Amino acid sequence: MRLATQSGFSLIEALVALLVLSIGMLGIAALSAHGLRAQRTALHRTIAVNLAADMADRIRGNRAAGAAYNAAAAPHACGASGRSCTPAELAAHDKQVWSNLVARQLPSGVGAVEFSAATPPTYTIVVSWQDVTGGARHEIAAQIAPL
Numbered sequence: 001m002r003l004a005t006q007s008g009f010s011l012i013e014a015l016v017a018l019l020v021l022s023i024g025m026l027g028i029a030a031l032s033a034h035g036l037r038a039q040r041t042a043l044h045r046t047i048a049v050n051l052a053a054d055m056a057d058r059i060r061g062n063r064a065a066g067a068a069y070n071a072a073a074a075p076h077a078c079g080a081s082g083r084s085c086t087p088a089e090l091a092a093h094d095k096q097v098w099s100n101l102v103a104r105q106l107p108s109g110v111g112a113v114e115f116s117a118a119t120p121p122t123y124t125i126v127v128s129w130q131d132v133t134g135g136a137r138h139e140i141a142a143q144i145a146p147l
Contacts (some may be wrong), residue, residue, distance in 0.1 A: 037132045047105050048138035049128040051098070052128060055113060055125050056142040058094040063147045065091035069113045073099050102127055120145045 034140040059069060068088035072081040073095035093114060102111035106129035114124040115133065120143045 028065065034145065041131055041133065041136075044106055044129060044131055045138065048129065048136075051102050051105065051111065051127050052125045052138055052140045054101070055094070055111065056123070056140065056144070058098065058125050058145055059113075059142065062087055062090050062094065063144060066121060067115045067117065068092065069095065071095075087116045102129075107131075112117050 015140040059065075065087040069090035071088070071092055073094040074089075075086055075096045076089045076093040078090050078093045095111075099111050102109040106127070108130040110128050112126045112128075115125075116124070123142045123144060124139065125142060126137060126139045128135065130136070
């Protein structure tokens with residue numbers, strides 16, 4: 001009695017294994033790309049939080065300026081060559097320096113500060129930028145009592 005041999009079966013197994021392996025590799029590549037996008041988004045959010053906290057600290061250091069933070073940003077040579085500034089000039093200078101930081105550190109980054117004379121005074125600090133998912137923003141409301 002002679003056993004019948006099957007030919008070509010190993011080739012089909014190899015092709016199926018190759019197909020399964022290819023699909024798995026595509027899945028790994030997609031997962032890696034998603035992880036990189038999530039990492040970039042997290043980095044931008046961390047930078048935005050730090051920039052908003054930076055502006056809140058600048059405001060705490062210049063509490064006398066108050067509503068001057070609603071005015072436009074302008075460069076002043078505050079502290080340079082021993083020159084002192086008024087609180088309003090320092091507020092405009094802080095906004096200028098901070099806006100430049102936001103624009104440099106975030107893609108299409110824009111920073112804004114709004115002052116509300118409520119009790120206690122409230123400063124709304126907004127940082128917006130372009131993210132892989134579209135427009136993103138981080139906003140804080142800092143209640144900083146005057147001196």
